[in-house]
Amino acid sequence: MSGGITFEMLLNADPEVWRRAAQGWDQLGRRADDRSDDYASSARRIPDVWESGPAASAAQQHCDGLRKELETVFPPVSTIAQTLAQHANDVSELRTRAQDLVTQGRAAHVTINPDGSMTMDPAHANEWTARAMSQLVWQRDALLRQAAELDGRAARAIAENTATASGTPMSKVDRSTVPGKGTDPAEVKRWWDSLTPAQRRYVTAEYPELVGALDGVPVASRDVANRIVLDREQDALTARRDELDNREAYIRSMVEQGRGAELYPGESNKVGAALTELDRIREERERIDRNLRGLDRITDRLEDPDRPRAYLIGLSTADDGRAIVSVGNPDAADNVLTYVPGTGVELSKVGGELNRNDHMAADARVADPSAETASIMWLGYDAPDSIAWNAPFDGSAEGGAPHLDRFQDGLRVTHDGEPSRNVVLGHSYGSTVIGHTAQQGNGINADALVFVGSPGVDTNSASDLRGVPTSEVWATRAEHDVIRRVPDWDIAHGNDPTREDFGGRVFTSDPGDPDNEGKTHSAYWDEANLARENIALIVTGQTGKVS
């Protein structure tokens, strides 16, 4: 259908059809993945019933083969789902612009007919109307060209990932050729571009933990890889939890039978050893449960059919856990917001941050429905547990800075078409991480920085922040935010960036509750808070309207 898109088709396009098709492909991918898990657990049980012999080996091989085949289905199926969802967004945006054009025409006394042809109002047939009409014709044609281009791109992605009679081919790539962690994203992108589609599918399916974490790999492919990582982490943690439960039950049953001494033959204090192990089991299980809770929230968000498509750009369960989740594909968006949460956020509490991120994406759509905005929740660093104790003195900002720096560079190199407007927003201690990043090397790759309820950004002057125009360094602090209690003593993170001598641009947020300064610290995203609208205006580049 490439090239054959008419104005009428745009006006009548129904993005829901594409969205539903994407959901169907997503379900197919999940089902294939579940089946693959089933085969893996069946294969593990074969030795229990059939210890050895040629038949046992053949059964094992057969199960492994089926599992492998199903595993390789996931990347292309998931890519098709992504493509269809992205196409739904594109169609929706183009339809809005087509409708806007009709409204614009009406104001200029030009009727744009459903087929795209235009007629002047005879009562206003003058030079001004003629000029307006030629401008509208130019806009209409540009819109149709863009529609044809997006349609062609989606068609190519689907064709590349559609199975032939021999399946979806993959070509082997040696693990050692995958760029290492910390490689410059531009170099990673060159490596990725040098791979054939069959090789890309191979590295995504075989080395998802490497591909998913590499800045410079296009977001769509990182998402596919990280969904595989997510599934594996959930399976591994659940299996480990079962193991711990079994071990605990065994210890308890041995103790109840009076055979506790047999558990620790080399130990002199056998009771102490049992108690220590039970404590260790309890602690590990609590950590697993916290991580699983976070992973479940991420899964819920990724699979939610009622929300815009989310992309999993990063995931790890090490330490307090890391997660990078985007609403919309930043590689295809006009505006990209990277939101860095503050203290106390860890994987287990990621649910609330994901919702906050969804709301910021929706706010941006309200502020500018003609543009596509992707909003990324970036928990790519180990956030301090509390602002009072850890935050002023620990090295989270230093630790997070190189990751955030590379991530922002990666967004630039994988972006399609015109560069997007990239905005990085930090709440609370997240703003310190941004400040620190912007003072390393060439600074941070962003068009604007936004500091919300900041304890300081590691400098007393906006002009020290590199990589971003000083006129686009924004800050807000509610009048009754508890963060104002952090003194400007130069011992913690630098002065409050809303101070006049800091040199940033201050925007309004609601004053908050004088009787609850703690709640005010997180009230910036409350319904009706002016900060939210201002953030949306900054993200969509309507800075003249910021109050």
Place this chain on the structure above:
Amino acid sequence: MATVVVAGPAVAGCQEEPGMQPTITAEQAAQRVEELLQETYGQLPPGARLELFGVAGTLPCDDPTDGGPAGRVFYEKRYEVVFPADWPADQALPMLADHWRRHNYTIVNDLSDRSDPRLSVEHPEDGFRVTVAVWNRDSGAVDIYLTGGSPCVWEHGTPDPQ
């Protein structure tokens, strides 16, 4: 509805002193938000309809730094008011302002004289909020949104140790 009103003071208590007081549940908050939005919609000139916009759901309304337990949420829902070309869009905000004034709603933010006017109010008894926002686009199109939000509540009504 009766449950929600009775639970009102408990909700206010949660705002005053972060802690372990029971509140209405997130589900009840969602019901009340919907009720307020429908009531608001009922004040608009006839001929428009509501279309869900973005995500209806909960947001975190606390932070570990407030000394209170984490886990409280507030509920939010947004509708776009969809209307035909001849609908009197410029009357929407003044009509709602008048309705809210007559019913003693508290004004949270009044930006009704801006080029993109908006007005946020709070229900006098239970602290639920409604915002009407009018966007006059460069293209000449007018978009109107109604957003409702609850005060902070425990998801299941009682403190959740997690």
